[in-house]
Amino acid sequence: MKLSILGGGRWGVALSLHLGRLNHQVLVYDRNQDIVREINRGNHPYMKDIKLKGVEATTSLEDIEHYSDYVIIALPVQAIRGVIQSLDLSQKMVISASKGLEIGTYKRVSQIVREVHSSAQVFSLSGPSFASEVSKGLPTALVLAGEDTDQMRKIRDAFFSENFRIYLSTDIVGVELGGALKNVVAIACGISDGLGYGENARASLITRGLAEMVRIGVKLGAKRETFYGLSGMGDLFLTASSPQSRNRTFGFLIGKGKSAQMAFKEIGQVVEGAYTVRAVKKLSEELSIYAPISCAVYEVIIENKNIQEVVKSLLLRPPKEEFEVL
Ligand SMILES: NC(=O)c1ccc[n+]([C@@H]2O[C@H](COP(=O)([O-])OP(=O)(O)OC[C@H]3O[C@@H](n4cnc5c(N)ncnc54)[C@H](O)[C@@H]3O)[C@@H](O)[C@H]2O)c1
Numbered sequence: 001m002k003l004s005i006l007g008g009g010r011w012g013v014a015l016s017l018h019l020g021r022l023n024h025q026v027l028v029y030d031r032n033q034d035i036v037r038e039i040n041r042g043n044h045p046y047m048k049d050i051k052l053k054g055v056e057a058t059t060s061l062e063d064i065e066h067y068s069d070y071v072i073i074a075l076p077v078q079a080i081r082g083v084i085q086s087l088d089l090s091q092k093m094v095i096s097a098s099k100g101l102e103i104g105t106y107k108r109v110s111q112i113v114r115e116v117h118s119s120a121q122v123f124s125l126s127g128p129s130f131a132s133e134v135s136k137g138l139p140t141a142l143v144l145a146g147e148d149t150d151q152m153r154k155i156r157d158a159f160f161s162e163n164f165r166i167y168l169s170t171d172i173v174g175v176e177l178g179g180a181l182k183n184v185v186a187i188a189c190g191i192s193d194g195l196g197y198g199e200n201a202r203a204s205l206i207t208r209g210l211a212e213m214v215r216i217g218v219k220l221g222a223k224r225e226t227f228y229g230l231s232g233m234g235d236l237f238l239t240a241s242s243p244q245s246r247n248r249t250f251g252f253l254i255g256k257g258k259s260a261q262m263a264f265k266e267i268g269q270v271v272e273g274a275y276t277v278r279a280v281k282k283l284s285e286e287l288s289i290y291a292p293i294s295c296a297v298y299e300v301i302i303e304n305k306n307i308q309e310v311v312k313s314l315l316l317r318p319p320k321e322e323f324e325v326l
Protein backbone atom coordinates (compact mmCIF):
# COMPACT_ATOMS: atom_id res chain seq x y z
CA MET A 1 0.00 0.00 0.00
CA LYS A 2 1.10 3.58 -0.60
CA LEU A 3 0.53 6.10 2.23
CA SER A 4 1.51 9.69 2.80
CA ILE A 5 2.23 11.31 6.15
CA LEU A 6 1.79 15.01 6.93
CA GLY A 7 4.47 15.85 9.50
CA GLY A 8 8.04 14.62 9.66
CA GLY A 9 8.46 15.13 13.39
CA ARG A 10 9.11 12.26 15.83
CA TRP A 11 5.70 10.67 15.35
CA GLY A 12 5.54 11.02 11.56
CA VAL A 13 8.98 9.47 11.16
CA ALA A 14 8.29 6.67 13.67
CA LEU A 15 5.08 5.76 11.78
CA SER A 16 6.89 5.91 8.45
CA LEU A 17 9.51 3.46 9.73
CA HIS A 18 6.86 1.10 11.07
CA LEU A 19 5.00 1.15 7.74
CA GLY A 20 8.26 0.88 5.77
CA ARG A 21 9.17 -2.26 7.72
CA LEU A 22 5.86 -3.73 6.58
CA ASN A 23 6.92 -3.04 2.96
CA HIS A 24 4.49 -0.17 2.40
CA GLN A 25 5.65 2.81 0.37
CA VAL A 26 5.55 6.02 2.39
CA LEU A 27 5.98 9.68 1.47
CA VAL A 28 6.49 12.05 4.42
CA TYR A 29 5.77 15.78 4.13
CA ASP A 30 7.39 18.39 6.34
CA ARG A 31 8.08 22.09 5.80
CA ASN A 32 11.53 21.70 7.37
CA GLN A 33 14.05 20.99 4.59
CA ASP A 34 16.67 19.64 7.03
CA ILE A 35 14.27 16.93 8.23
CA VAL A 36 13.31 16.03 4.66
CA ARG A 37 17.00 15.77 3.70
CA GLU A 38 17.75 13.59 6.74
CA ILE A 39 14.93 11.19 5.86
CA ASN A 40 15.93 10.99 2.17
CA ARG A 41 19.58 10.37 3.07
CA GLY A 42 18.61 7.81 5.71
CA ASN A 43 20.54 9.67 8.43
CA HIS A 44 17.58 10.78 10.57
CA PRO A 45 18.36 9.92 14.24
CA TYR A 46 15.53 7.33 14.21
CA MET A 47 16.91 5.70 11.05
CA LYS A 48 20.26 4.58 12.41
CA ASP A 49 20.77 0.89 11.59
CA ILE A 50 17.51 0.84 9.60
CA LYS A 51 17.73 0.79 5.82
CA LEU A 52 14.31 1.09 4.19
CA LYS A 53 13.82 1.67 0.47
CA GLY A 54 10.15 2.61 0.62
CA VAL A 55 10.36 5.70 2.87
CA GLU A 56 10.88 9.09 1.22
CA ALA A 57 10.19 12.70 2.17
CA THR A 58 9.19 15.94 0.46
CA THR A 59 8.56 19.61 1.21
CA SER A 60 5.90 19.70 -1.54
CA LEU A 61 2.22 19.35 -0.67
CA GLU A 62 1.50 18.79 -4.37
CA ASP A 63 3.57 15.58 -4.21
CA ILE A 64 1.41 14.45 -1.28
CA GLU A 65 -1.83 15.14 -3.10
CA HIS A 66 -0.89 12.84 -5.98
CA TYR A 67 0.83 10.11 -3.99
CA SER A 68 -1.92 8.10 -2.28
CA ASP A 69 -5.55 7.89 -1.19
CA TYR A 70 -4.37 7.32 2.40
CA VAL A 71 -3.10 10.37 4.27
CA ILE A 72 -1.88 10.18 7.87
CA ILE A 73 -1.81 13.43 9.86
CA ALA A 74 1.07 13.64 12.36
CA LEU A 75 1.34 17.42 12.66
CA PRO A 76 1.00 19.59 15.76
CA VAL A 77 -2.76 20.21 16.02
CA GLN A 78 -2.53 24.00 15.71
CA ALA A 79 -0.80 23.59 12.29
CA ILE A 80 -3.32 21.14 10.80
CA ARG A 81 -5.98 23.52 9.45
CA GLY A 82 -3.41 25.69 7.67
CA VAL A 83 -1.72 22.70 6.02
CA ILE A 84 -4.84 20.85 4.90
CA GLN A 85 -6.41 24.02 3.47
CA SER A 86 -3.69 23.82 0.79
CA LEU A 87 -4.54 20.21 -0.10
CA ASP A 88 -7.49 18.46 -1.74
CA LEU A 89 -8.38 15.68 0.68
CA SER A 90 -11.98 15.32 -0.49
CA GLN A 91 -11.55 11.78 -1.88
CA LYS A 92 -8.98 10.60 0.70
CA MET A 93 -8.96 8.35 3.74
CA VAL A 94 -7.47 10.59 6.42
CA ILE A 95 -5.98 8.98 9.53
CA SER A 96 -5.30 11.45 12.32
CA ALA A 97 -2.42 10.46 14.57
CA SER A 98 -2.22 13.90 16.25
CA LYS A 99 -3.50 14.50 19.78
CA GLY A 100 -5.04 17.79 20.79
CA LEU A 101 -7.82 20.35 20.42
CA GLU A 102 -7.69 23.44 18.24
CA ILE A 103 -7.48 26.67 20.24
CA GLY A 104 -10.37 29.00 19.51
CA THR A 105 -12.68 26.42 17.92
CA TYR A 106 -12.14 23.63 20.56
CA LYS A 107 -12.38 21.17 17.65
CA ARG A 108 -10.98 17.68 17.49
CA VAL A 109 -8.77 16.81 14.49
CA SER A 110 -11.49 14.81 12.70
CA GLN A 111 -13.82 17.80 13.04
CA ILE A 112 -11.19 20.13 11.56
CA VAL A 113 -10.64 17.77 8.62
CA ARG A 114 -14.38 17.42 7.94
CA GLU A 115 -14.89 21.16 8.20
CA VAL A 116 -12.24 21.79 5.53
CA HIS A 117 -12.97 18.70 3.36
CA SER A 118 -16.53 17.58 4.04
CA SER A 119 -16.35 14.39 1.94
CA ALA A 120 -13.06 13.07 3.36
CA GLN A 121 -13.31 9.89 5.44
CA VAL A 122 -11.58 10.46 8.77
CA PHE A 123 -10.17 8.01 11.31
CA SER A 124 -8.19 8.47 14.51
CA LEU A 125 -5.19 6.40 15.57
CA SER A 126 -4.38 6.88 19.24
CA GLY A 127 -3.10 5.18 22.38
CA PRO A 128 0.06 4.85 24.46
CA SER A 129 2.85 5.21 21.91
CA PHE A 130 6.13 7.00 22.36
CA ALA A 131 7.61 7.62 18.92
CA SER A 132 11.12 6.58 20.00
CA GLU A 133 9.85 3.10 20.96
CA VAL A 134 7.74 2.64 17.81
CA SER A 135 10.76 3.69 15.72
CA LYS A 136 12.73 0.83 17.30
CA GLY A 137 9.91 -1.65 16.65
CA LEU A 138 9.13 -2.17 20.35
CA PRO A 139 5.70 -3.65 21.20
CA THR A 140 2.89 -1.07 21.13
CA ALA A 141 -0.93 -1.31 21.19
CA LEU A 142 -3.21 1.34 19.71
CA VAL A 143 -6.84 2.08 18.90
CA LEU A 144 -8.16 2.97 15.46
CA ALA A 145 -11.51 4.76 15.54
CA GLY A 146 -13.95 5.78 12.84
CA GLU A 147 -17.33 5.07 11.30
CA ASP A 148 -16.64 2.96 8.21
CA THR A 149 -15.85 -0.40 9.80
CA ASP A 150 -14.84 -2.09 6.50
CA GLN A 151 -12.31 0.63 5.78
CA MET A 152 -11.10 0.51 9.40
CA ARG A 153 -10.43 -3.23 9.08
CA LYS A 154 -8.48 -2.58 5.87
CA ILE A 155 -6.34 0.09 7.55
CA ARG A 156 -5.90 -2.10 10.65
CA ASP A 157 -4.70 -5.01 8.53
CA ALA A 158 -2.24 -2.77 6.66
CA PHE A 159 -0.77 -1.34 9.88
CA PHE A 160 -0.92 -4.45 12.08
CA SER A 161 2.19 -6.35 13.12
CA GLU A 162 3.17 -8.40 16.17
CA ASN A 163 4.74 -5.24 17.60
CA PHE A 164 1.95 -2.89 16.55
CA ARG A 165 -1.40 -4.25 17.73
CA ILE A 166 -4.46 -2.28 16.71
CA TYR A 167 -7.90 -2.46 18.35
CA LEU A 168 -10.96 -0.98 16.63
CA SER A 169 -13.48 1.48 18.06
CA THR A 170 -16.50 3.31 16.68
CA ASP A 171 -16.21 6.02 19.35
CA ILE A 172 -13.99 8.51 17.53
CA VAL A 173 -15.13 11.30 19.88
CA GLY A 174 -13.88 9.38 22.93
CA VAL A 175 -10.66 8.22 21.27
CA GLU A 176 -9.71 11.71 20.11
CA LEU A 177 -10.66 13.34 23.41
CA GLY A 178 -8.70 10.76 25.41
CA GLY A 179 -5.55 11.55 23.42
CA ALA A 180 -6.05 15.30 23.76
CA LEU A 181 -7.15 15.61 27.40
CA LYS A 182 -4.54 13.26 28.87
CA ASN A 183 -1.82 15.72 27.87
CA VAL A 184 -3.22 18.39 30.22
CA VAL A 185 -3.38 15.91 33.12
CA ALA A 186 0.21 14.84 32.30
CA ILE A 187 1.31 18.47 32.66
CA ALA A 188 -0.39 18.56 36.09
CA CYS A 189 1.47 15.38 37.10
CA GLY A 190 4.76 16.86 35.86
CA ILE A 191 4.17 20.01 37.93
CA SER A 192 3.43 17.87 41.01
CA ASP A 193 6.58 15.78 40.44
CA GLY A 194 8.65 18.93 39.87
CA LEU A 195 7.39 20.33 43.16
CA GLY A 196 8.50 17.10 44.85
CA TYR A 197 4.99 16.12 45.95
CA GLY A 198 5.66 12.41 45.58
CA GLU A 199 3.98 9.38 44.10
CA ASN A 200 0.78 9.45 46.19
CA ALA A 201 0.01 12.87 44.73
CA ARG A 202 0.74 11.70 41.19
CA ALA A 203 -1.52 8.64 41.52
CA SER A 204 -4.33 10.87 42.80
CA LEU A 205 -3.87 13.32 39.94
CA ILE A 206 -3.93 10.49 37.38
CA THR A 207 -7.12 9.03 38.90
CA ARG A 208 -8.97 12.30 39.45
CA GLY A 209 -7.63 13.56 36.11
CA LEU A 210 -9.26 10.54 34.47
CA ALA A 211 -12.55 11.40 36.24
CA GLU A 212 -12.24 14.89 34.77
CA MET A 213 -11.53 13.50 31.28
CA VAL A 214 -14.64 11.29 31.56
CA ARG A 215 -16.82 14.24 32.65
CA ILE A 216 -15.65 16.39 29.73
CA GLY A 217 -15.83 13.51 27.27
CA VAL A 218 -19.34 12.35 28.20
CA LYS A 219 -20.61 15.93 27.98
CA LEU A 220 -19.13 16.17 24.46
CA GLY A 221 -20.75 12.93 23.29
CA ALA A 222 -18.04 10.32 24.00
CA LYS A 223 -18.68 6.92 25.56
CA ARG A 224 -17.50 6.65 29.17
CA GLU A 225 -15.96 3.18 28.59
CA THR A 226 -13.63 4.50 25.90
CA PHE A 227 -11.71 6.43 28.57
CA TYR A 228 -10.92 3.17 30.40
CA GLY A 229 -9.14 1.74 27.36
CA LEU A 230 -5.81 2.27 25.60
CA SER A 231 -6.62 5.70 24.17
CA GLY A 232 -7.77 7.00 27.57
CA MET A 233 -6.37 5.47 30.73
CA GLY A 234 -3.59 3.66 28.83
CA ASP A 235 -2.19 6.80 27.26
CA LEU A 236 -2.80 8.87 30.40
CA PHE A 237 -0.81 6.41 32.49
CA LEU A 238 2.10 6.43 30.00
CA THR A 239 2.23 10.18 29.52
CA ALA A 240 1.67 11.19 33.14
CA SER A 241 4.30 8.89 34.58
CA SER A 242 7.18 8.78 32.09
CA PRO A 243 10.13 11.17 31.86
CA GLN A 244 9.99 10.51 28.08
CA SER A 245 6.77 12.53 27.81
CA ARG A 246 7.11 16.11 26.58
CA ASN A 247 3.90 17.09 28.39
CA ARG A 248 5.00 15.68 31.73
CA THR A 249 8.50 17.16 31.27
CA PHE A 250 6.98 20.57 30.50
CA GLY A 251 5.05 20.45 33.78
CA PHE A 252 8.11 19.11 35.64
CA LEU A 253 10.25 22.07 34.51
CA ILE A 254 7.52 24.49 35.61
CA GLY A 255 7.28 22.72 38.97
CA LYS A 256 11.04 23.24 39.27
CA GLY A 257 10.53 26.98 38.88
CA LYS A 258 11.02 27.58 35.15
CA SER A 259 8.66 29.81 33.16
CA ALA A 260 6.48 28.29 30.43
CA GLN A 261 8.64 30.06 27.82
CA MET A 262 11.84 28.56 29.26
CA ALA A 263 10.23 25.11 29.40
CA PHE A 264 9.07 25.32 25.75
CA LYS A 265 12.56 26.35 24.70
CA GLU A 266 14.24 23.55 26.64
CA ILE A 267 11.94 20.88 25.16
CA GLY A 268 12.06 22.23 21.58
CA GLN A 269 9.23 19.95 20.39
CA VAL A 270 5.47 20.21 20.41
CA VAL A 271 3.80 20.21 23.88
CA GLU A 272 0.17 19.68 22.85
CA GLY A 273 -1.32 19.96 26.36
CA ALA A 274 -0.08 23.55 26.67
CA TYR A 275 -2.46 24.47 23.80
CA THR A 276 -5.28 22.04 24.53
CA VAL A 277 -5.56 23.45 28.07
CA ARG A 278 -6.90 26.73 26.61
CA ALA A 279 -9.71 24.85 24.86
CA VAL A 280 -10.46 22.78 27.97
CA LYS A 281 -10.68 25.90 30.15
CA LYS A 282 -13.18 27.53 27.74
CA LEU A 283 -15.19 24.32 27.33
CA SER A 284 -15.40 23.83 31.09
CA GLU A 285 -16.71 27.38 31.51
CA GLU A 286 -19.16 27.32 28.59
CA LEU A 287 -20.55 23.85 29.32
CA SER A 288 -20.30 24.10 33.14
CA ILE A 289 -18.02 21.05 33.40
CA TYR A 290 -16.19 20.63 36.70
CA ALA A 291 -12.50 20.36 35.69
CA PRO A 292 -10.41 21.63 38.63
CA ILE A 293 -7.13 19.95 37.62
CA SER A 294 -7.13 21.26 34.02
CA CYS A 295 -8.20 24.71 35.24
CA ALA A 296 -5.32 24.72 37.77
CA VAL A 297 -2.90 23.90 34.92
CA TYR A 298 -4.39 26.83 32.97
CA GLU A 299 -3.89 29.19 35.91
CA VAL A 300 -0.23 28.18 36.28
CA ILE A 301 0.94 28.04 32.66
CA ILE A 302 -1.33 30.59 30.92
CA GLU A 303 -2.24 33.05 33.70
CA ASN A 304 1.17 32.75 35.42
CA LYS A 305 -0.51 32.56 38.82
CA ASN A 306 1.59 31.68 41.84
CA ILE A 307 2.06 27.91 41.67
CA GLN A 308 1.92 27.34 45.46
CA GLU A 309 -1.33 29.26 45.76
CA VAL A 310 -2.94 27.40 42.83
CA VAL A 311 -1.96 24.04 44.35
CA LYS A 312 -3.19 25.12 47.78
CA SER A 313 -6.61 26.11 46.47
CA LEU A 314 -6.79 22.86 44.44
CA LEU A 315 -6.10 20.81 47.59
CA LEU A 316 -8.35 22.91 49.83
CA ARG A 317 -11.38 22.84 47.53
CA PRO A 318 -14.44 21.55 49.41
CA PRO A 319 -14.92 17.79 49.61
CA LYS A 320 -17.33 16.29 47.11
CA GLU A 321 -20.75 15.51 48.51
CA GLU A 322 -21.92 13.01 45.93
CA PHE A 323 -20.72 9.41 45.77
CA GLU A 324 -18.80 8.48 42.63
CA VAL A 325 -17.28 5.37 41.09
CA LEU A 326 -13.83 6.92 40.74
N1 LIG B 1 6.17 11.97 19.60
C1 LIG B 1 5.34 11.05 20.04
O1 LIG B 1 5.76 10.16 20.80
C2 LIG B 1 3.89 11.05 19.62
C3 LIG B 1 3.15 9.86 19.74
C4 LIG B 1 1.81 9.86 19.41
C5 LIG B 1 1.22 11.02 18.93
N2 LIG B 1 1.96 12.15 18.80
C6 LIG B 1 1.28 13.35 18.29
O2 LIG B 1 1.75 13.62 16.97
C7 LIG B 1 1.71 15.04 16.72
C8 LIG B 1 3.08 15.47 16.24
O3 LIG B 1 4.01 15.21 17.28
P1 LIG B 1 5.57 15.01 17.03
O4 LIG B 1 6.11 14.33 18.22
O5 LIG B 1 5.84 14.39 15.70
O6 LIG B 1 6.06 16.55 17.04
P2 LIG B 1 7.50 17.14 16.72
O7 LIG B 1 7.63 18.39 17.52
O8 LIG B 1 8.54 16.08 16.84
O9 LIG B 1 7.41 17.50 15.15
C9 LIG B 1 6.46 18.35 14.60
C10 LIG B 1 6.79 18.45 13.11
O10 LIG B 1 5.76 19.19 12.49
C11 LIG B 1 6.36 20.06 11.55
N3 LIG B 1 5.47 21.20 11.35
C12 LIG B 1 5.00 22.04 12.29
N4 LIG B 1 4.19 22.95 11.72
C13 LIG B 1 4.15 22.66 10.39
C14 LIG B 1 3.49 23.23 9.28
N5 LIG B 1 2.71 24.30 9.43
N6 LIG B 1 3.70 22.68 8.07
C15 LIG B 1 4.49 21.60 7.93
N7 LIG B 1 5.14 21.00 8.93
C16 LIG B 1 4.97 21.53 10.16
C17 LIG B 1 7.69 20.47 12.18
O11 LIG B 1 8.62 20.90 11.18
C18 LIG B 1 8.12 19.18 12.85
O12 LIG B 1 8.91 18.38 11.99
C19 LIG B 1 1.27 15.69 18.04
O13 LIG B 1 -0.11 15.95 18.00
C20 LIG B 1 1.56 14.62 19.09
O14 LIG B 1 0.70 14.69 20.22
C21 LIG B 1 3.28 12.19 19.13
Ligand SMILES: O=P(O)(O)OC[C@H](O)CO
Pocket: 099, 127, 128, 129, 130, 131, 183, 186, 235, 238, 239, 244, 245, 246, 247, 248, 270, 271, 272
Ligand atom coordinates in the same frame (compact mmCIF):
# COMPACT_ATOMS: atom_id res chain seq x y z
O1 LIG C 1 5.65 13.13 24.60
P1 LIG C 1 4.18 13.47 24.73
O2 LIG C 1 3.83 13.97 26.09
O3 LIG C 1 3.75 14.39 23.62
O4 LIG C 1 3.36 12.11 24.54
C1 LIG C 1 3.53 11.37 23.37
C2 LIG C 1 2.40 10.38 23.13
O5 LIG C 1 1.16 11.06 23.07
C3 LIG C 1 2.35 9.26 24.13
O6 LIG C 1 1.35 8.34 23.75
